[in-house]
Amino acid sequence: MAIRTFKTLLPAFSLLYLFTIAAAAQQPLQVKGRVSEAQSGQPLAFVHVVIADSQQGTMTDIDGFFSLTVPHGQEYLQLSYVGYFGQIFEIDFGKSIQQITMYRRPYQLEEVVVYPGENPAHRIILNTISNRNTNDPGRLDAFTYKSYNKFLATLDRDFYMERWLMTGDSSNYRMADMLDKRHVFIMESVTERRFRSPDLNNEKVIANRVSGLENPMFTMLATELQSFSFYGNSITLLENDYLSPLNRAAFSRYFYHLEDTLYQGVDTVFVVAFRPVRNTNFDGLKGLLYINSHGWAVQSVIAQPAREMTGGMNFKIQQMYEQVDGKHWFPVQLNTDIDFFNPEANDPTAMVPLRMLGRSYIREIEINPPLRRRDFSNFTIEFNHEANRLPRHFWDEFRADSLSYREQNTYRFMDSLGRKYNFDRIANLIEPLIFGEIPLGSINIPLNSLYRYNNFEGHRFGMGFSTNQRFSERFRTGGHYAWSTRDREEKYGYFGEIVLHKNRDLRLGGSFRFDVTERGGNKLMRQHFLLSPNLIRNLFMNKMDYTQRASAYLSFLAYRNFLTTEIAASRGKTSWTDMYYFTRGDNEPGLRSFRFSEINLRMRFAYGETLMKTQTRLLRLPSNYPVLYLNISKGFDNIDRGEMNYLKLEAAVETSYSIPLLGKQTWLFEGGWTDRPDLPWPLLFTAKAGNRNYFLASPYSFGTMHMSEFAANRFAAVFFQHSFQNLLFRWPRYEPELVLITNAGVGSLEAKENHIFMEARSWEKGYFESGIAINKILPQRWSRRIVFGMSPGIEVLYRYGPYSLPKTSDNFTIKLSMITSF
Known part of the structure; x- marks a missing residue:
């Protein structure tokens, strides 16, 4: 009975199966791929990828990846990119990732473009400038996001291979072999940022990992290499300011050229090349702007300095924006490539093939969330104490892609090298040295306590110290002793303070010192660094x-830590x-000294x-x-032996x-x-x-x-x-x-x-x-x-x-x- 039933239903099941296969074959397929340059293998950002003979398409992201839904029966993709040969690519449906290479056009001298009427790029740029305030993420009422940041330093393997072939020096071959396996340096971080207009801003480092180091001092490097947005009047790159091509004041100083017009659904993307007008002298940029007609917003940008930088380095940035809520454009990827070279070398083989690559991927973006003032920390940038101890699965959640073989090897090799040679000890020296201190275990030694010179004292020799966080995070003490050659006087002092509140940097302390002070000099709360010209x-x-002075003081931060305040009571001579x-009069004997009793308020x-x-x-x-x-200083002549009222x-x-x-x-x-x-x-x-x-x-x-x-x-x-x-x-x-x-x-x-x-x-x-x-x-x-x-x-x-x-x-x-x- 069962066999007879099976034979009866078999044709129906077969027909249903064949129908299902046929229907599946008619469904559109998701095609993923990566586009790279044929010569260098580097990924190409913002390549226009469309289904052949259609306007349905997309663009590659900053890492060269794309994803496109391809209808049944379509087998070819059409690719176009400024400065490269266009091509038709046949889809290999047997591969999960299509690997596509594009060839750069031969170098051509810049031609002078003469338009019979108005330059068509001007309308596009002026519309974009007019909509800057609407599209600039920095002008939103509020936003939050998390970002994954990666920064690595590497050397060009091909450079060493070429030198080995040219010179026969085996050390170049060994270097090339090493670079096949690892980079020079790698660093990752995950940060969380909150912003509320006009001035509430907080970025917290949730996680960080640095090859060879546990010290997190370099963690923010990847996020500080370039401006967060391309809409400012100037664009900051490596702390240098460049006049933006979207600055209305710079409109006449830039040349704009409409390179291409692309289509994404109902929207049009205009590819506009920009560079400074000839014979103008200013810090400008050159590159490509991809302007989306939907809101006249920047969809992506590629930019680099228009002139060769002094100091032996060049760099390029790439930014990619998306409409995260269907309305507001927001950056989702930021790239920075820095190339170092020897500016004295005319021979290319003598150039330094060092590259630094910064990548930031922004996710979990919320536009105009209901942030309150108490949602913000007192510090603009702060670190999670467990940031460098988070497990592997945490990183897997945030990485845009898994670490490559070379990146994993870089961590393994540099971490072992860091432990062997104690890289953290070297890194821990840098920050105190910037402020003129040498750390030795639980104490710091101020460099200016060892030696300094002035016209009154002559050569001043001595020794000083102050305890650091390794001694205690709540208590700090220190002192100094000095002797100088011209006045031949001893100077000395000591202090102690207690940290009452870390987030407010609330400190209660006392000090005693006998030392020299500039006659009539100011006592404003300025901060000096080791190499400060001041x-x-x-x-x-x-x-x-x-001056001999005994003081008790209370210092703290207020008004979102913008205000530094110190209140002190002092007495001395x-x-x-x-x-x-x-x-003070003919009948009064002249004074050679005076005692003071003073209260003092200092603010910055x-x-x-x-x-x-x-x-x-x-x-x-x-x-x-x-x-x-x-x-503000108030002196008393009737308190604690004070002689001056002022x-x-x-x-x-x-x-x-x-x-x-x-x-x-x-x-x-x-x-x-x-x-x-x-x-x-x-x-x-x-x-x-x-x-x-x-x-x-x-x-x-x-x-x-x-x-x-x-x-x-x-x-x-x-x-x-x-x-x-x-x-x-x-x-x-x-x-x-x-x-x-x-x-x-x-x-x-x-x-x-x-x-x-x-x-x-x-x-x-x-x-x-x-x-x-x-x-x-x-x-x-x-x-x-x-x-x-x-x-x-x-x-x-x-x-x-x-x-x-x-x-x-x-x-x-x-x-x-x-x-x-x-």
Whole structure:
């Protein structure tokens, strides 16, 4: 019975089976592939891939991948890409990934395009500029996302193979063989970012992995190589600002050419090439913009500097955007390729084949989520303490693709090498050295405690220390001792502090010190680094006093950590070191010292500043907003043996900003006031002079004013610089910068009769000086060799106005200036 039933139903089942197969054969197929360059094997981004003889298509992503639904019966894809031969590719349905190569067109000289009417690219670019505010992700009310970032450094294997074939040197063969197996360096991170307009911004490193290291200090490198969006007036690449082709002010300085018109469903994608107009001199870009007609938004971009960079490197960026919610365009992939070369080598075989590749993949994007202020950390950038200890399956979830054989080998080899040679110990040196400290186990030794020089003390030798986080994350202590050759006095001090709240950097501490202080110098809350040119002025100081000070202080961060505050109570004694006397009347004996009892409030407000919390300290990255400083001191003559009653205010505002096509301006405004003029010189304000018997320029000081030439009980000063950067002079591998300088100030010393043997005078008529500087007078390769990355220049200033000197030549100063070239 069962057999008879089976025989009866068999034809029906067979017919149904054949029908199912036939129906399946009619279903569209999902074709995936990757497009690469035939010569180099590098993936090609934004290649237009369409089904042959149709407008149905897509584009490759930044890694060259694409996915396309192909209807039944279609067997060919058509590919087009600017600068490459188009081709028809036959689909191999037996392969899961179609591997497609494209050939670059032979190099052609740039032709001058003459349009009979309006350039058709102009309408597209102007529409895109008009819609910038709508499409710029930085102008959204809020967003969140997670990103996977990969950064690797590698060497060109083919370069070493060619050198081996040319020279027969077996070391080149061994290098090529090694590069078959691994890269030089690899780093990965996963970050989570939250943003709410206008200024709430937080990025947390959830996970990080660095080959050979556990220190996470390099983790943010991949995300800081380029601007997050291409819509800004300028595009930042490797900390260099380039005028954007989407800046309306730059429209006349760029040449635009419509290279291709592509179709994606109902939308049109315009491929527009851009480059600076001939014979213009500015930091511009060249590349391709893919503009989607839906909202006139940037869908993708390829860009690189229009001119060869000085310093031996070139780079290219790629950005890809998607409509994540059907309305808003948002970046989903960011690529940066950096190529290093030897700028002195005319022989290509002598070039350095080092490449650095940064990749960022953005996912889990939410547009305008309901973020509250309490959803944001106090720090712009912070690290998860377990970031480098997360399991393998965590990384598998975020990686865009599994690690290649070479990448896995890089981790294995570099991790073993790092453990053998303790790379982390070297990495742990870098951050303290930037701030002028040498870490030794649980303590840091300030470099300036070992040796420094100034005109008053001469050569100063000593030793100092402060404990670091390895000693305690809650308690810090330290001290110093010094002796100098010219005044032959001992200096010493010690301090201790407790961290009460880490996120607010709330500290309670106390200190005692006997040391020198600049007479009438300011005490604003500035931060100096190891190679800061502003420290040059310290060499010139010739009027210093001995001050013994005992203090208790409370410091903390406030207003989203933009405001740094310190409140202190101090007592002590200041003694001057020359023939100077202070008196308040004919019947009073002259004072050679005074005791003080003082409370002090110091503040620094830096709106928009990026505050990064590392394992050891808080790092501040500057913003484009002005920085404000304020110091308020109140002295008492009836408390704790204090002899001076006064109120003293000091303030400063500094700002620096770029002006498209004109350069960069820097302003520093300073002022000071005391409520009474009859105070000892150390409580007044000595004008910030910078002219001494040294041929070194001190930035943001009066370069023609002699040390201690002027003093005041109230003053105001402005220091101005305008750098044309490389807009005026530019030659291959040599770009000197012209800087215009003007400094001016006025101050009143109202009780001159109270000061005996005081050579400083009032400057109520106004002090003026102007001049120029030419920075980077040496090619960068020479600067690296001769002055360790500091770029020298020449500064010429002229003193004029009421306080000009009788002899004209005495009003001029010619000095050597130094700026960092990295």
